[in-house]
Amino acid sequence: MVAIPSTGPFGVLIVDADAAERRSLAGLISARAGGRFLPRCCATPAEALATLARGDAVVIADIESIGGLGGLAEMADAARPLIATSASASLKTAISAVKCGAADFLPKPIGARALIERLEAAVAGRLAHTPAAAKPIAADIPRTDFAGFIGRSAAMQAVYEQIRRVAPSRAPVFITGESGTGKELCAESIHDLAGPAERPFVAINCSALPRELMESEVFGHVRGAFTGAIGDRPGAAEIADGGTLFLDEIADMDIGLQAKLLRFVQSGSFRPLGGTAVKHVDVRLVSATNRDPTAEIAAGRFRADLFYRLHVLPIHLLPLRERREDVLRLAEAFLARFAAEERRNATGFDRAAAEVLECHPWPGNVRQLENVIRRAVVLSDGTRVTAESVHAAIGAGEPAATPGPAAEAPAPAGSLAPWADQERRIIEDAVSACHGSISRAAAALEISPSTIYRKRQSWSEPARKRA
Numbered sequence: 001m002v003a004i005p006s007t008g009p010f011g012v013l014i015v016d017a018d019a020a021e022r023r024s025l026a027g028l029i030s031a032r033a034g035g036r037f038l039p040r041c042c043a044t045p046a047e048a049l050a051t052l053a054r055g056d057a058v059v060i061a062d063i064e065s066i067g068g069l070g071g072l073a074e075m076a077d078a079a080r081p082l083i084a085t086s087a088s089a090s091l092k093t094a095i096s097a098v099k100c101g102a103a104d105f106l107p108k109p110i111g112a113r114a115l116i117e118r119l120e121a122a123v124a125g126r127l128a129h130t131p132a133a134a135k136p137i138a139a140d141i142p143r144t145d146f147a148g149f150i151g152r153s154a155a156m157q158a159v160y161e162q163i164r165r166v167a168p169s170r171a172p173v174f175i176t177g178e179s180g181t182g183k184e185l186c187a188e189s190i191h192d193l194a195g196p197a198e199r200p201f202v203a204i205n206c207s208a209l210p211r212e213l214m215e216s217e218v219f220g221h222v223r224g225a226f227t228g229a230i231g232d233r234p235g236a237a238e239i240a241d242g243g244t245l246f247l248d249e250i251a252d253m254d255i256g257l258q259a260k261l262l263r264f265v266q267s268g269s270f271r272p273l274g275g276t277a278v279k280h281v282d283v284r285l286v287s288a289t290n291r292d293p294t295a296e297i298a299a300g301r302f303r304a305d306l307f308y309r310l311h312v313l314p315i316h317l318l319p320l321r322e323r324r325e326d327v328l329r330l331a332e333a334f335l336a337r338f339a340a341e342e343r344r345n346a347t348g349f350d351r352a353a354a355e356v357l358e359c360h361p362w363p364g365n366v367r368q369l370e371n372v373i374r375r376a377v378v379l380s381d382g383t384r385v386t387a388e389s390v391h392a393a394i395g396a397g398e399p400a401a402t403p404g405p406a407a408e409a410p411a412p413a414g415s416l417a418p419w420a421d422q423e424r425r426i427i428e429d430a431v432s433a434c435h436g437s438i439s440r441a442a443a444a445l446e447i448s449p450s451t452i453y454r455k456r457q458s459w460s461e462p463a464r465k466r467a
Contacts, residue, residue, distance in 0.1 A: 009038040010123050011057035015048040015075075016041075016085075017065040021108075025060060028112045029119070037119055045071050058122050060085060060106075060115075063093070069100045076101025081122035085110060092148065095192060147189035149182065150333050151326035155318045159186070166313045167193035172265070174310050175288040177317030179448045180365030183288040184248060186315060190286060191244040200243035202236045207252035207450050215257055216273050218247075219264075225274025237270055241281040250310065251289040251296045252450055255303065262306045285310065291454055320362040320369065321419075327358050330366060334373035335385065346380050352387035360394060363423060364447050424459060427452055 012029055016022045026039040040057070042048040045066040048059070052075075059082040063072055076082045081103035086093055094105040104118050146160040166173055167190045175183045184203060191201045204217055212226070220235030236245055247253070253261065264270045269280045287310045289296075296302035320327060331349065339346045349357065353376075362368055375393035376385050430441040431452070438452050445452075 009036055010119075011055060012037045012039045012119060013048060013051055013057040013059045014039055014041045015043075015045065015059060015061040015066055017043055017062065019043070021062070025110065025115070028110075028115055032112045032116050033119070045075065048075065058119055059083065062086065062108075063097065064088075069096055072097060072102060073100040083118055083122060147192065148185050149189070150330050151323065152329060153323040153325045155323045156326060159315065159317060162315050163189050163193065166190060166315070169313065170284055171312045172285040172287065172310045173313045173315060174293075175286065175315045175317065176293070177288075177290065178319045178365055179290045179451050180367030181317040181319060182366055183290075183317060184246065186317060187244070187246040187248075187286040187288065191246075191284070194244070194284065200240050201246065202240040202243070203246040203248060204236050205248045207249040207448065211254035211257055214254065215260070218257075218261070219270045219272050220275075221273035222275040225272070229274065232272070235272065237264065237281055237283060238279060240283045243283065245283045245285055247285065247287045249289055249448070249450065250287040251291045251293060251302045255301065258303045258306050262303065262309060265306070265309045290448060290451060320365045324358055327360075327362070327369065328354055330369055331357050331373050334370050335377060338374045338377040342374075342377055344377050344380065345383050346377050346385050347383045348385070349390075350384045350386055353385050353390045356387050356390045356394075361419065361422070363426065364445060368447075424455070427455055 014022050014025050016025070022041040022043070026041055029037050029039045037058075040051065042051055043065075048061070048066070051057075052059070059075065061072065061075060061082055061084055063069065063084050063086045066072060066075060072082070072084055082101065083104045083106055084094075084097035084102040085106050085108055086097075087108040094107075097105045103122055106114060106118060146156075147163065149156060149160065163186065173187070173190055175186050177183050187203070188201060191199070204214075206214065209217060216225070216229075216233070216235065218235050218237055220233050220238055221229050222232050223229055247261075260270070265285060267280075268282060269278050271278055291302075293302060293307050293311070297304045297307060320330075328349075331354075335346060335348070338344075357369075364371075372390070372393045375396050376389045379389045379392055380386065427441070427445070430445050431438065442448060442452050
């Protein structure tokens, strides 16, 4: 607990439109602060500003009661610290409040211990000199939705806790999970929690560029390094200095470039492509892959020494089919967003539509669900999205297989097949329908092309072993 000067009691101005909330906070302060603080209450921003003009005080202001973040910025003053509160707490709200001048953030309902500790820290002047990431705001935020993620499942709560714990560290983070599970969002959340918002966050997709361009993208190049290099150009490592470098699909990086990346991870130094001068930077490395790293190492496509350098703080994101209790909550959030964007009247799903959403396997995970809900919103005319609209939206994202002599007969109605068999049939049908184009099939299925290549290779390996 922070020791405060002995010249109190210090005024605490509670600004909240809810009379019961004002009385509750004032009662907590009077009962638990031992006379160190003197609470006063206001219901409106105008009343609060008038009260503050007559004397200094620590302000506890409900964001919604003072007109949102705009009102918060008007009321915030470094000479009298302001602690923002909100019943609709999220990490985004907390960060926005601090950016608008709040010294700290407390989600409702507010616990007595947290309240008194924050008040004492505010009076002692500690919050004004503490980096935003070092403030223990994340521990108090409800874990139903967190840092852009949506989900109440135990699996997601475990992920939220992992993100909160690893964010303050400078050690490398290694994120695994299928395509569409939110690996980049996870990396951004770690970055946002780790320090001041102005620090750079630079993301590189290692599967999207060939080796020659990838080395230049990561480490930069000097003039004349290759045809078309008409000047020096900094790479992602240099641009991310002081912040976070996110290497997505790290297992797809060229094996030769992995050796250069290993040296960079070990020393924080590198040479731009074509250059001789060594540069040094300080970056937090976050890597991600949708592949099984151990299988990639065994196949010789991923260096074991690089993996062990990057795999310090692991986080695994489960596929949506393994946390089905989050599907409807995600769908409702997407529905609200797309209904507003598309100017539609849809406000919810009927019971049959909800059952379809919860039972679908979602091979493309959250990204596929998001696209399906957008299509369903566009296809719906009423206030409730129907099962027919959801079926149509799902079908619109799946290519129809072209029947041929080698095509498999459809499974009889009511029959079941293992998920692995269904997945293989869906992928092969998509590739066939796209006349062998992996990229088009991947786009139609809303998954990464590397996922199709990896799946097809794994299906062919048993045959090679038998041969």
